[in-house]
Amino acid sequence: MTAYTATVTVRLKSGVLDPEAETTQRSLERLGFELEDLRSADQFEIDLDAEDREDAEDRVTEMTERLLANPTLHDYEITIDEQ
Amino acid sequence: MTVAVIQFGGSNCDRDTVQALTAMGVDAELVWHEDGLPAETSGVVLPGGFSYGDYLRAGAMAARSPIMDEVRELAEEETPVLGICNGAQIGCESALTPGAFTTNESARFQCEHVYLRVENADTPWTRAYEEGEVVEFPIAHGEGRFEIEDERLEELEEDDRILFRYCDGDGNVTADTNPNGSKHNVAGVTGEDDHVAVMMPHPERVSLPELGSTDGRGVLTGFAES
Numbered sequence: 368m369t370a371y372t373a374t375v376t377v378r379l380k381s382g383v384l385d386p387e388a389e390t391t392q393r394s395l396e397r398l399g400f401e402l403e404d405l406r407s408a409d410q411f412e413i414d415l416d417a418e419d420r421e422d423a424e425d426r427v428t429e430m431t432e433r434l435l436a437n438p439t440l441h442d443y444e445i446t447i448d449e450q
Numbered sequence: 451m452t453v454a455v456i457q458f459g460g461s462n463c464d465r466d467t468v469q470a471l472t473a474m475g476v477d478a479e480l481v482w483h484e485d486g487l488p489a490e491t492s493g494v495v496l497p498g499g500f501s502y503g504d505y506l507r508a509g510a511m512a513a514r515s516p517i518m519d520e521v522r523e524l525a526e527e528e529t530p531v532l533g534i535c536n537g538a539q540i541g542c543e544s545a546l547t548p549g550a551f552t553t554n555e556s557a558r559f560q561c562e563h564v565y566l567r568v569e570n571a572d573t574p575w576t577r578a579y580e581e582g583e584v585v586e587f588p589i590a591h592g593e594g595r596f597e598i599e600d601e602r603l604e605e606l607e608e609d610d611r612i613l614f615r616y617c618d619g620d621g622n623v624t625a626d627t628n629p630n631g632s633k634h635n636v637a638g639v640t641g642e643d644d645h646v647a648v649m650m651p652h653p654e655r656v657s658l659p660e661l662g663s664t665d666g667r668g669v670l671t672g673f674a675e676s
Contacts, residue, residue: 384631386557413555434514437507437543437552440597 369417370450373427377436377443378408411435414450423447453493453673456521458512463498463534463654470657470666471495476673483517493530493673494521496537498590498652506516507549509539518544530672531572531646532625533572535591538638538648543550547641547648548606549598551591555631559592564629566614566651567621573644576613578668584621585614585665587651589629596632596639597653603633613638613647 369437379385385407392405411429417423436443453471457464457480464480471478476494481487484571487494502511512518518540525531525546533541541547554560563586571581579585598606606612615635617623628635638649653666 383552384555384595386553386555386631389556434506434510437510438552439542439548439599440507440552 368418370416370419372416372448372450373413373415373423374446374448375411375413375431375443376384376408377411377426377441378406379440383440386444394398405407409435420447420449451477451492452488452490453495454481454487454491455479455495455497456481456483457497458483458499458501458515460501460503461499461536463536463652466530467495467497468532471670471673473658474667474670474674475630476670478673481511481555483515486517487520487524491524492627494524494532496521496531496533496648497542497654498535498537501536501540504593507539507543509536509541509543509572512536512540513543522546525641525646528643528645531641532575532669532672533648534652534654535589535650537595538650541641541646541648543665546646547612547639548602549596549639551593551650552597553593554591554595557591559590560594560629561588561590562629563588564637564651565619565621565627567614567617567623570610572610573613573640573647574672575638575640575644575647575669578671582621584617585668586663587653587666588654588655589651591630591650593612594630594632596636596650598633603636606639607634611640611644612636613640613649614651617643626634629652645672
């Protein structure tokens with residue numbers, strides 16, 4: 368078994384309104400910053416022992432699809448790093 | 451025969467719902483989610499509140515609670531299931547109903563009375579109303595914006611699965627009458643079969659005459675008939 372850290376990034380699908388990101392952008396602009404757009408995302412770091420990288424990725428993909436992301440709202444990306 | 455009103459940690463409309471049902475002569479009881487559903491369960495309410503502190507997404511944790519497997523089994527056997535507010539979020543998170551309820555367009559918690567137009571009066575939850583009738587219910591949510599893929603929403607509309615839309619007092623559905631940015635002003639939808647339904651507004655809060663209005667009783671009548 369090898370120790371891995373999986374990083375799962377869950378973000379809203381393109382076209383889904385993100386009121387919190389819009390509010391954050393407005394606050395930055397109020398502070399005098401100039402920016403074109405701002406998107407927010409959730410990131411999860413998961414430590415796990417797995418047979419190999421593929422096993423780690425399979426398990427984390429299932430975790431993401433069953434809980435971390437909502438398929439109606441989100442796309443996700445997973446990266447796997449050996450600890 | 452009893453309607454199980456499931457309490458999760460953070461539910462807070464559970465007792466209101468039992469009281470509203472009891473006042474209508476419907477046998478109802480509180481059921482702690484870890485205790486499982488009673489054998490005689492004839493209906494299920496997923497009540498409002500803030501289960502698990504809305505961690506991750508509103509309803510996400512409760513939707514994965516073991517009792518939801520039992521709810522799903524009963525729903526498949528045509529037992530009526532109603533999700534209200536946080537219960538609606540749980541219903542969508544557990545795929546009992548389509549779409550998702552997410553952050554209000556205003557990014558604020560909104561607690562106010564709204565008008566709803568009855569879109570389909572041929573469901574257990576709306577049979578007490580006329581199609582096009584306007585009712586007034588309270589909302590109290592931060593994540594009530596109905597979100598769904600456009601094609602999927604068209605299918606729901608074609609299949610008459612929209613229960614209520616946010617409107618004005620005359621039944622006009624416009625952007626101005628949409629309190630939270632829900633797609634097509636949708637306030638409530640049914641599952642694959644119409645004995646399963648979810649809605650963000652609170653019928654149980656307008657069901658006791660002592661509180662000034664009984665507009666919501668019609669929704670809860672869905673259990674009286676079961």
